[in-house]
Amino acid sequence: MSSAKIKAASNASISEAALHLAEGRLVGVPTETVYGLAADATNPVAVRKIFEAKGRPSNNPLIIHVDSAESARRWVHVDHPPWLADQWQRAAAFWPGPLTVVVPRSAEVVDEVTAGAPTVAIRVPSHPVMRSLLAACEFPIAAPSANPSNYVSPTCAEHVRQGLGDKVAMILDGGECQCGLESTIIRLRSEGVELLRPGSISVEQLQDAFGFVQLPHEDDANAAGDGSGRTDPVAAMPAPGMLAKHYSPTKPLRIVDAWQPEKLEPSRVARITFAPLPDAQAGRFGWYRSLSSTGDLNEVAQHLFTAIRQADATACELIVIDRCDRSGIGRAIMDRIDRAAG
Ligand code: TXA
Numbered sequence: 406m407s408s409a410k411i412k413a414a415s416n417a418s419i420s421e422a423a424l425h426l427a428e429g430r431l432v433g434v435p436t437e438t439v440y441g442l443a444a445d446a447t448n449p450v451a452v453r454k455i456f457e458a459k460g461r462p463s464n465n466p467l468i469i470h471v472d473s474a475e476s477a478r479r480w481v482h483v484d485h486p487p488w489l490a491d492q493w494q495r496a497a498a499f500w501p502g503p504l505t506v507v508v509p510r511s512a513e514v515v516d517e518v519t520a521g522a523p524t525v526a527i528r529v530p531s532h533p534v535m536r537s538l539l540a541a542c543e544f545p546i547a548a549p550s551a552n553p554s555n556y557v558s559p560t561c562a563e564h565v566r567q568g569l570g571d572k573v574a575m576i577l578d579g580g581e582c583q584c585g586l587e588s589t590i591i592r593l594r595s596e597g598v599e600l601l602r603p604g605s606i607s608v609e610q611l612q613d614a615f616g617f618v619q620l621p622h623e624d625d626a627n628a629a630g631d632g633s634g635r636t637d638p639v640a641a642m643p644a645p646g647m648l649a650k651h652y653s654p655t656k657p658l659r660i661v662d663a664w665q666p667e668k669l670e671p672s673r674v675a676r677i678t679f680a681p682l683p684d685a686q687a688g689r690f691g692w693y694r695s696l697s698s699t700g701d702l703n704e705v706a707q708h709l710f711t712a713i714r715q716a717d718a719t720a721c722e723l724i725v726i727d728r729c730d731r732s733g734i735g736r737a738i739m740d741r742i743d744r745a746a747g
């Protein structure tokens with residue numbers, strides 16, 4: 406498939422993308438986290454096309470992107486009780502940026518977006534191209550990551566073309582994503598917040614802002630419910646998309662300490678490290694890439710998905726990758742690596 410659908414961001418291409426969306430078509434869009442598969446969030450027919458294009462189960466809800474916390478108000482109920490209004494204000498302080506907030510929905514949200522849930526996930530993205538696109542649209546934008554369900558999220562326009570090129574009217578090219586991992590998702594509580602998906606906004610940052618962060622139960626990666634037996638319909642649905650074996654490459658992937666060199670020699674391994682290996686070591690691998698020249702975890706996050714895709718396209722049999730501490734951005738990095746390892 407040709408790359409003619411990829412268009413560099415400009416006033417003209419942003420207007421064209423806005424028109425496609427207004428007419429119910431899908432567009433690949435850049436955000437600071439990963440590329441999204443965008444549709445007019447108020448058009449149920451267009452929203453259904455997202456699920457079809459991705460092969461996404463219809464019970465897995467989408468994030469609505471808006472240009473400000475103010476314009477989100479039409480789609481949410483956050484004025485009462487008072488604790489919710491307070492927590493909403495705290496969350497809004499992270500916007501525009503890579504934080505998604507799950508709150509009670511208003512009746513105006515189309516059911517297809519929330520998969521029938523009483524809540525809606527809202528985000529105000531910071532990517533300048535996405536912000537211009539939102540300004541050019543008279544509706545909010547529903548967008549999951551622009552990858553076929555269960556594959557690695559896209560961090561550049563070319564990734565979107567490879568996975569969904571024939572499903573979109575166009576792809577707006579806003580360069581390589583700065584974060585490289587999907588947004589952090591939280592649910593607001595009267596005391597603190599519940600982490601539904603780790604991302605670029607760290608647990609430490611959330612602790613500073615909200616005081617308390619409920620971390621996901623171990624079981625949440627494997628079950629649709631939260632395993633607590635609670636009947637609260639909001640609590641009973643963490644992030645339905647956070648199933649194990651998500652973000653997976655086609656080839657098996659192992660964290661370095663689970664790789665047994667005696668069983669598979671380095672020449673058949675695609676090796677991804679967080680900081681450079683000495684040349685003599687690096688040269689033994691069938692394919693090798695270091696994600697940062699200094700071991701900077703923000704750079705590791707930014708380049709992780711691209712490297713996994715590249716490693717997946719080699720003739721190697723196994724992808725072997727470093728690990729890091731689960732603090733700061735390290736928590737989101739290890740979450741994605743664990744899921745890719747299955
Ligand atoms: O960074 C991101 O968040 C990107 C960009 C494009 O904004 N989007 C993204 O969307 O990662 P997606 O659909 O790939 O992941 C959204 C996650 C899914 O796991 C979904 O189950 C969860 O958010 N989610 C959406 N609405 C929810 C709700 N009402 N309650 C709980 N989880 C929800």
Ligand code: MG
Nearest residue numbers: 549550558646
């Ligand atoms: Mg996704």
